[in-house]
Amino acid sequence: MAQNIYDDPEFFSGYSRLPRQTLGLAGAPEWPAVLKMVPNLSGKRVLDLGCGFGWFARWAREHGAASVLGLDLSANMIARARADTDDPAIEYRTADLEEIELEEASFDFAFSSLAFHYVEDFARLVRRVHRALTAHAHFVFTIEHPIYMAAAHPRWFTDEEGRKTWPVNRYSIEGERRTDWLAKGVLKHHRTIGTTVNTLIRSGFAIRELVEFAPTAEQIAENSDLAEELERPMMLLVAAQR
Amino acid sequence: MAQNIYDDPEFFSGYSRLPRQTLGLAGAPEWPAVLKMVPNLSGKRVLDLGCGFGWFARWAREHGAASVLGLDLSANMIARARADTDDPAIEYRTADLEEIELEEASFDFAFSSLAFHYVEDFARLVRRVHRALTAHAHFVFTIEHPIYMAAAHPRWFTDEEGRKTWPVNRYSIEGERRTDWLAKGVLKHHRTIGTTVNTLIRSGFAIRELVEFAPTAEQIAENSDLAEELERPMMLLVAAQR
Numbered sequence: 085m086a087q088n089i090y091d092d093p094e095f096f097s098g099y100s101r102l103p104r105q106t107l108g109l110a111g112a113p114e115w116p117a118v119l120k121m122v123p124n125l126s127g128k129r130v131l132d133l134g135c136g137f138g139w140f141a142r143w144a145r146e147h148g149a150a151s152v153l154g155l156d157l158s159a160n161m162i163a164r165a166r167a168d169t170d171d172p173a174i175e176y177r178t179a180d181l182e183e184i185e186l187e188e189a190s191f192d193f194a195f196s197s198l199a200f201h202y203v204e205d206f207a208r209l210v211r212r213v214h215r216a217l218t219a220h221a222h223f224v225f226t227i228e229h230p231i232y233m234a235a236a237h238p239r240w241f242t243d244e245e246g247r248k249t250w251p252v253n254r255y256s257i258e259g260e261r262r263t264d265w266l267a268k269g270v271l272k273h274h275r276t277i278g279t280t281v282n283t284l285i286r287s288g289f290a291i292r293e294l295v296e297f298a299p300t301a302e303q304i305a306e307n308s309d310l311a312e313e314l315e316r317p318m319m320l321l322v323a324a325q326r
Numbered sequence: 327m328a329q330n331i332y333d334d335p336e337f338f339s340g341y342s343r344l345p346r347q348t349l350g351l352a353g354a355p356e357w358p359a360v361l362k363m364v365p366n367l368s369g370k371r372v373l374d375l376g377c378g379f380g381w382f383a384r385w386a387r388e389h390g391a392a393s394v395l396g397l398d399l400s401a402n403m404i405a406r407a408r409a410d411t412d413d414p415a416i417e418y419r420t421a422d423l424e425e426i427e428l429e430e431a432s433f434d435f436a437f438s439s440l441a442f443h444y445v446e447d448f449a450r451l452v453r454r455v456h457r458a459l460t461a462h463a464h465f466v467f468t469i470e471h472p473i474y475m476a477a478a479h480p481r482w483f484t485d486e487e488g489r490k491t492w493p494v495n496r497y498s499i500e501g502e503r504r505t506d507w508l509a510k511g512v513l514k515h516h517r518t519i520g521t522t523v524n525t526l527i528r529s530g531f532a533i534r535e536l537v538e539f540a541p542t543a544e545q546i547a548e549n550s551d552l553a554e555e556l557e558r559p560m561m562l563l564v565a566a567q568r
Contacts, residue, residue, distance in 0.1 A: 231473060231494055234558075237485065243493060245478065252473055253491045253557040256540035276559075277519055278536045291533045294520045298498030315495040317518075 086182045086202055087271040090158035098266035100164075108139040113310055114226060114297045114319050118197070121224045121293060121323040125149040128192035131216065133181055133209075133225070134199025138165035141174050144195075153191070155179040157202075181209055186216035193217075196225035198319070201233065201272045206280070210287045214326060223289060223324045229296060229317040233261055233274045240312070250316035277320065289324035297321055328424045328444055329513040332400035340508035342406075350381040355552055356468060356539040356561050360439070363466045363535060363565040367391040370434035373458065375423055375451075375467075376441025380407035383416050386437075395433070397421040399444075423451055428458035435459075438467035440561070443475060443514045448522070452529045456568060465531060465566045471538060471559040475503055475516045482554070492558035519562065531566035539563055 089095050103111030112118075126148035132141050135154030144152050151173045156162050157180050165176045181203045194213050203209055213223060232238060234255040243249040258279060261272045281291055296317035299310040331337050345353030354360075368390035374383050377396030386394050393415045398404050399422050407418045423445045436455050445451055455465060474480060476497040485491040500521060503514045523533060538559035541552040 231497065235485075235491065236487065236489060243477075243479065243495070247478060247495050249477065249493045249495045251485060251491045252494050253485070253489050255473065255558045256538065256556045276538045278538045281523075281533065281536045285534065291523065292527065294523045296498065296518045296520045314498045316497045 086157055086180050086204070088157050089202075089267060089270050090156075091160050092267050095267035095270070096158070096160050105137060108137075109143060112197075113299055113303055113307075113313075114321065116300075117295055117297055118224065118226060118321055121222075121295070121321060122195070123193065123222045125193060129153075129190065131155075131186070131191040131194045131213070133184075133194065133196040133213070134202075135165060135176065136161050136197070138168055138174070138176065140195060140197060141165070141176070142169060142171070145171055145174060149173075149193075151175070153177070155181070155184070157181065184209065184212055186212050188215050189218050191216050191218070192221050194221070194223045194225075198226055198228065200225060201228045201274075204273045206273075206275060207283050207287070210283050210289070214287045214289060217326045219326060221326045222292070223284075223326065224322070226297075226319050226321045227280070228272065229320045230255065230274060230276055230280075231316050232318045233272060238263065248312050248315050280320070280322065284322070284324045289326060292323040292325050293321075294323075295321040328399055328422050328446070330399050331444075331509060331512050332398075333402050334509050337509035337512070338400070338402050347379060350379075351385060354439075355541055355545055355549075355555070356563065358542075359537055359539055360466065360468060360563055363464075363537070363563060364437070365435065365464045367435060371395075371432065373397075373428070373433040373436045373455070375426075375436065375438040375455070376444075377407060377418065378403050378439070380410055380416065380418065382437060382439060383407070383418075384411060384413070387413055387416060391415075391435075393417070395419070397423070397426070399423065426451065426454055428454050430457050431460050433458050433460070434463050436463070436465045436467075440468055440470065442467060443470045443516075446515045448515075448517060449525050449529070452525050452531070456529045456531060459568045461568060463568045464534070465526075465568065466564070468539075468561050468563050469522070470514065471562045472497065472516060472518055472522075473558050474560045475514060480505065490554050490557050522562070522564065526564070526566050531568060534565040534567050535563075536565075537563040 109115045130144045130149045130152040132154040135156050141152040141154040154176045162176045235251045235253050261274045262269050297319040304311045351357045372386045372391045372394040374396040383394040383396045396418045404418045477493045477495050503516045539561040546553045
């Protein structure tokens, strides 16, 4: 059973006020880069793992998806996602990605945004997704980048020349990381990029693209706070194909 | 034209005394991990890009390779490599990997150890290697890991809890990095993991495995200096297939 931090009232309250929740995909700076990885969804049955408030599920339906199944551990998230749509082709269910069971060949595209770093058994999850997808189906997901997650105490510091710098330690020591983000002791699972990539390959996926998200010059011109994202990647975007 | 630091007398003198030069593959802690990626070489025509003193070329011949072409920018390296073998099936040539031309479908395996981070135009090089390989041929190489290379001033420091830590900044700003290692101002070219992987995929290679080298418990028991390599990866090992 994964830690259900999203149903912690303090966490949920803070999370609900983040730009990416109040503004949806427009509040997620990585979204234009993710969009380039998402194939044409026309007529496709879409699986969204860690669907949150359902921003991607609704976007997928607006872009031709035949149906969307959105899964999330958080009952709060699912309740809000259900309240935000009356589209009968979107179904939301609470589900623990650690223990998920999916019907064979029942989806034509799988997606996940910033959920898998909460999952301990990534290999099991990938095998279930591979089995649930039809031949040649795409699988696109984003996770927190392991550079961002690795250190015992990840946070900006200033180096001796005044440059914003990010500490890396424990990179090759995979496993639990606890951080205080919106609530105390949020539990995440650190994996190297190598492990993420090799787990996909060993399950039968081909790697199509890896993007270590960095903002564009245009994004930085609009929002100078994003410039620091050039110093170290916060998110890893992965496109694979069955 | 790439910087030819290996023919700088001070650099060459220091380099020649490194364990991985005096001991060969046994002095390279990543070698057991690299070996797992190298296919059966029996009867294969092998290309070694940045062959140095020829340690891998000789190993390949001892393990069944039909022939080896070793290329290196450094005339010092090539002279020493030639002096160290009388095997007529090994040929050594000086060549700049920035400007290399290779005959189509003339190799069955391509290898490179710690050379490509000196190459500015990686995409050109990968296209040339792809064209020079036969169908389904493997391509295995190691580079300095971008976590190791990214920062303006990469070096260990101690965090507030006394943990050895590595700084990351400028990760998404690809291009030249100058460091003082055996000589002043050694020029390297930083690329993200994403760029390395996507360049291979766009040239027609499939990614087979990515390993961010970390020493095993047995290696650390034998040589406790290696323990720090768990804190941040120094080398990226890549296995691809045409």
